[in-house]
Amino acid sequence: LNLLKEFFVRLSRGRGEVVYGLDDTVEALKEGKIETVLISEDSPDFSKIEEICGETGAKCELISQATPEGVQFKNIGGVGGILRY
Secondary structure, rough: HHHHHHHHHHHHHHOEEEEEEHHHHHHHHHOOOOOEEEOOOOOOOHHHHHHHHHHHOOOEEEEOOOOOHHHHHHHHOOOOEOOOE
């Protein structure tokens, strides 16, 4: 949950510290820009994302929808990443 709060804080700053949505996240992940990927636990794209994380060294964190933040994250696509820089 701390990671998710950090994600939303960085998103609210609007400084390009995070990405979200499947296409933008996968693109940034393939370019090695993501430190940690967040993905909703029921995402159909989990295995694809996990495979790319293995190739790029990014951490992959499953996000539960048992919290309001988890539901909010799912509502913006359920896939996102905290950038390395």
